[in-house]
Amino acid sequence: MIGTGYVGLTTGACLASLGHSVVCADADPHKVERLGGARVDILEPGLPETVRDALAAGRLEFTGDTAGAVAEAEVVFLCLPTPMGAGGAADLAAVEAVAGVIRDVLPPGCVVVNKSTVPVGTCARVAALLGRADVTVVSNPEFLREGRAVHDFLHPDRIVIGSADPAAARRVAGLYAALDAPLVLTDPASAELTKYAANFFLAMKLSFANNLATLCERFGADIDDVTEGIGRDPRIGPAFLRPGPGWGGSCLPKDTHALLTVCDRSGIDFPLLSATIETNVTHQHRLVARVAASCGRGTDGSLHGLRLALYGLTFKAGTSDLRDSPALAVARLLRERGAGLTAYDPALCEERPDLSDLVDVVADPVRAAEGAAACLVLTEWPELRDLDWAAIAARMTGHEVHDFRNLLDADLLARAGLSWRGIGRPAAPAPVA
Template sequence: MFVRRIAVVGTGYVGLTTGACLASLGHRVVCADVDTLKVARLRAGQVDILEPGLTELVTEGQAAGRLEFVEGARAAVADAEVVFLCLPTPMGLGGAADLSAVESVARDLREVLPYGTVVVCKSTVPVGTSTRVADLVGREDVAVVSNPEFLREGSAVRDFLHPDRIVVGSDSPQAAERVAALFAKLGAPTVLMDAASAEMVKYAANCFLAMKLSYVNAIAELCELVGADVSAVTDGMGHDRRIGQSFLRPGPGWGGSCLPKDTHAMVRIAESVGVDFDLVRSTIDTNRRQQRRVVDKVRDAVGGTLAGARIGILGLAFKAGTNDLRDSPALAVAELLAFEGAELVAHDPEIGRPLVGMTVVDDAYLAVRDADAVVLLTEWPEFRALDWGRVADLMSGVVVLDTRNHLDADALHRAGLALRGLGRRQPAAAG
């Protein structure tokens, strides 16, 4: 494999994982960020992102001289052959992706990119962005390639080094092949296509996953009403190879840094060409309804009103294995509970900072003390291992709402607690 000189602009989840993993494959990588403090911490080997294996890759890459960190994009691209743009594209007004960071960097690098550089859009961007970046760079010698990422928080390093596929899109086949070659050592299926198709792949995949999650949450609601058990239903479904087991677990709604913004962006993309994408709109609406449904269950658990009720919250991150609060369904549910007057005391193994509308404590048993009800919102293994007899002694009430169907029903039953899940046929009664 040829060793390439690579610049990565942006050191968030995608950028830092991309840089560290490419360095582990033998390439020479310079990662850039505008945050002076973050650059200093990364140079010292301090990784603030909770991501298994990432700190080790950063340390190993620096020790081997293949990975370095600099402040500012211009400093990173001085002798780069390939430049990855791993910049935030948050949801803007009306749900469209905000491309201001991508466009700003493209303009800034126009005059300093080495001759023949390939610019790679790694960020999730709407169809046509590669063309837009090429126009902003405005140089015939610089090709722009789309290489969408498919990294899951909590397993990003593994996903990068063991991908299902690598998608590379460009209107220049030579540039696409040059980028694809960077990943040759991984031995993964590589799908080459035009830039517009590559940009659409990421949105199409994420919207499909969001639809699958909303679907199973709707099935869970239906199971409760007809006396079925969602765990049995999804087990039966998941053995169908056309469906599979993944993304078939009900929860308090989906969130994180990708699905919310990507579903809204897809709706806007469709609108821009005169298509009303009702299926994705319904997916978003179902997700919002799921959060309200969880609140309804908590309200019912404390007697019909949340005003003045003390609620213990277990889990704040949008999923276990991360410290990411972006669009966390746990926070959405907590906000609705607080709006109705509930007093919230929360614990998450990786979230210690204060949050508006609740008290955050550093111990799960402090969160459940004197609680009229306890709500599990993130499926951390630590919560399954709690001493539920002790929890029962500390609580004022007896209901534990498990929105992830994560807890051991027998353990809670023995403790005298009433476990209520999502889509379960029959909640365990308190002893």
């Protein structure tokens, strides 16, 4: 397993839990040392226990020696970052660099598996870089949700394997034999495109839900009732229909942009894809404009001189991941209008110097509201429902709570003297005097 991020560490630890012998290689010696001591820095339910148990059973080890790790491997998984590069294309530098490192040390008959999300044609690209007729490259995209990665690995809804070599595909499929899941065996290009298509479709549903919420506000409808009504149609389904402050995270933004770049380079017009991305950005601007209209100073939408309290910075609850977080995207737009920002997030229990130019992170949710003209809920942490909202109201200079996750109880806030406004929901009762 080359790479110990969310995908590599989860895949390695879970394969070890299924009885396989796994060596995880990473270029970061500090990370290797900590993982070798069963210290997992990723906030992911069940992952620390899975790593600890696999280490104790002797089926999992960590090393900084990538070449040594693959020297006796039967299957090598590439779990490497493929971030958004120039023009939105996926940056394959890490994948290509590792291919050069392992090319001459791979055992004959070894199977190399692309687990990273990569553009169509990457299997062929890696095979060419390896230049080994005795080594097969297979695509096996991951479908892990942060916050549920271990569960998703052990209870997959499908396993997709793309290979031109049926024997190699069967070898990779055998690694998952203990799991009860449908198996999709296909060619490499189809497997690679499946991952991008899935993430694009999910992003499209989220953009749809956010636009639908705007429509509900305009006509006095309730987004919760509307999405329940359409989500019970099995052709649509309820997943990814909850409105929020936009979509983000480590996958959807980079994968939708990468797919759009592939379309542009191939001369394929895909307006639905570009509209999905544009809608997400427009939605975030609309939410910030709403905050400025309700508590800003002047007609230009300025927030200069105002402080706002943000509750939640991670891209979703259950993770400490800030990559392409929609909460941070909204925070940047608020800063552009001049607002001072203080934030509380249950996953960020200490100051974050890397965010100091954008927001002051505090460990006390009440302190976050000190001098705030309004509060914004940006991540759907369940524990935010149980905060001492009366104490928070006492620290604020204003009384508005913009709940961009439709998470809080409007009546409870009203009793605390706060006015609640969600997305796509009817107006809340006035605060109790």
